[in-house]
Amino acid sequence: xxxxxxxxxxxxxxxxxxxxxxxxxxxxxxxxxxxxxxxxxxxxxxxxxxxxxxxxxxxxxxxxxxxxxxxxxxxxxxx
Numbered sequence: 001x002x003x004x005x006x007x008x009x010x011x012x013x014x015x016x017x018x019x020x021x022x023x024x025x026x027x028x029x030x031x032x033x034x035x036x037x038x039x040x041x042x043x044x045x046x047x048x049x050x051x052x053x054x055x056x057x058x059x060x061x062x063x064x065x066x067x068x069x070x071x072x073x074x075x076x077x078x079x
Contacts, residue, residue, distance in 0.1 A: 041068035
């Protein structure tokens with residue numbers, strides 16, 4: 001059981017590192033406003049933390065938030 005938790009935590013850390021790298025290497029928007037997709041991804045991550053007692057729901061929500069954040073970064077880079 002503990003090995004699975006360590007695996008999921010490792011995946012979450014790697015995903016956060018990838019997002020952080022994308023944020024630093026991608027040109028930043030001068031307005032500094034958060035996009036609706038980024039806000040939604042943030043809400044999913046916060047909900048995942050809030051529902052962290054149930055691993056399936058918690059990690060699923062966090063994963064959805066990370067995927068939406070990556071999609072937002074990709075959409076921003078194409079503009």
